[in-house]
Amino acid sequence: MTVDRLLPSEEAEDLLALTRDIADKELATRVDQHERDETYPEGLFATLGAAGLLGLPYPQEYGGGAQPYEVYLQVLEELAARWAAVAVATSVHGLACFPVATFGTDEQKQRWLPDMLGGDLVGGYSLSEPQAGSDAAALACRAERQGEHYRVTGTKAWITHGGRADFYALFVRTDAGSRGISCLLAPGQADGLSFGRPEEKMGLHAVPTTTANWDGALLDADRLLGAEGQGLQIAFSALDSGRLGIAACATGLAQAALDAAVAYANERTTFGRRIVDHQGLGFLLADMAAAVDSARATYLDAARRRDAGRPYSRQASVAKLVATDAAMKVTTDAVQVFGGYGYTRDFPVERYMREAKIMQIFEGTNQIQRLVISRGLAQRRED
Template sequence: MPQHGPQPVERELPTEEAHDLLALVRDLVQREIKPKAGEEEAAERFPRDVFSLLSRSGLLGLPYEEEYGGGEQPYAVYLQVLEELAAARLTVGLGTSVHALACYGLAHFGSKEQRAEHLPAMLGGELLGAYCLSEPSSGSDAASLRTRAVRDGDDWVLHGTKAWITHAGVADFYTVMARTGEEGPRGITAFLVPGDAEGLSAAPPERKMGLKGSPTGQLHLDGVRVPDTCRIGDEGQGFTIALASLDSGRLGMAACAIGIAQAALDEALAYAEGRAQFGRPISDFQGLRFMLADMATQIEAGRALYLSAARRHDTGRPYSQQAAMAKLFCTDAAMRVTTDAVQVLGGYGYTADFDVERYMREAKVLQIVEGTNQIQRMVIARRLLGPETAR
């Protein structure tokens, strides 16, 4: 007899090591994250203990080199781990992706000496990172940022305000983009700033409609001094580093989106098979069956798309366009799937007694972070058609 209802996702894993890794993640999720996710989110509790556990388990540095404390896993494996974490609690899945984003610049553009000095602690030392590009007046137009770094001998002194920073105030290090030269993208440089740096402070977290366990806020840099050895890459290379980091981060958001969409589908399936109306389970009604079929199809299509982009990354092929497509499609799909899951549960879906209302609120932010979906469409269109005609 065929099995009905929610089933474990069949994963595309290349090695026995990857299978063991995913088994570890699923066990950790069931024991440490999923049982208290709803309660913790409602209480707006940041799960620092969970991130420390992930670090000790080797899960915060999966896509980075073993030499520096990473797991050296392909992105096609790392993203499936993110999906599992996000399905259990988006605060954890998204936070893990943001941490990897914060490490990306140093791991790929830092000197060998910088990587040796900083990466082991960042990847496996129970530290947590944040990525600082957006500002109050520059979100989608990131190249117009105003935070400035001024050279003072062997140091740099940073002044400015960053906005919408995940882990603001709780991170141990920040990858900060600041202006060191001319206006526009060529005048931006990347810096590694310790979380306890003098002059660094965080504003109270934003009051958000979802993802309430993950602090998001402004970060103020008031004369923060860092040595030149904390400059990542060359002067003026910061915007290139930022865009390369975002390509990888967009794949993380795509995987997280499919994670919460899968969680919403699983809850909708279980409810539909257990709820009876008019003398039979509501899963017998064609209108609802077709809705569930569409939800499952969108999830499978999204998963295939982000894995296809990940394989391009893993084989060294260009993947910027595919990352934008995956982020666009998967996050839009998550919004549709979670909305439909609420509809399947009817009035119960609109209450906080069931997780689907939380999934729906959380899905919305994934269409906004790391480049709005309108920006993703611009990226894709420029790859297809070239830049817009100047007026």
């Protein structure tokens, strides 16, 4: 079903129409095979980049689309409604571009951003570690300054596009204490960099998630983004935007599950009636629709605050929490609508349910989102 969207401009309407066309032709036709076979969609991200969909919220002077965040997120939602793994990887790519676009020098932006935003270089975000997931201040992977280089040693974990990306926004410890975290723009290949076997995940099978092992790799010192010790500021400001990306992806996934459930309920009959006409099931579908609409409204509110230059960190956490919890419930209910068939791989709703679970975990677990929200409320009372 095509979502009836309220878009800010005719240009945005054309962009969403282009996105739907690409998503229907390039994503919807390939998703089942790649997710089943756990194979990477070669060339797909180059196609998205050539269409301008990988750099939408970034400045035109560096090859971006200069689109409002509320438009960019709705593009992500359309992608996720066809293929969640691709939409998540697209969101992560945007997250990986953020440190360069926001904290990079003019020379760094001119050097790297055009290829990033045009899709010639696809990025990953390397913050988490085996013992430091949500606790970013506990990072142990180190970068020691040696003349005109940093020597990087340690292990990173849970990297979307790990081993496939052309660059990584890499967060490392350059000094003691929580303020000793810095951000480097790391190349996808380097002597001393190796990747673990892709994680055997519940869902999002087409895009790998891996560990990265840095064994004394040397990175040029001009790959430092921002100042030494500014890494946590960079990471947290990027994650505010990234959480909105995941909220949009979760909403698209939930919309796909709702559409599948509604279509099935209109076709399947029991006791001489379509199952959609049975009140118990009709009410379940109504609750699913309300959850999807609420998730969309929540992430759009946060995005519009971001576009207006207003604080939106708490709203981003609310959006991520609401949308991903909604996706988990809606996809679970979609399986219920299909009955026994929903538990088989003959229909996509079982995949939707598996994919929804991770969205409650990455970009900060939903427990962390509640912590961020509650701290924001406490701070507001103190002010």
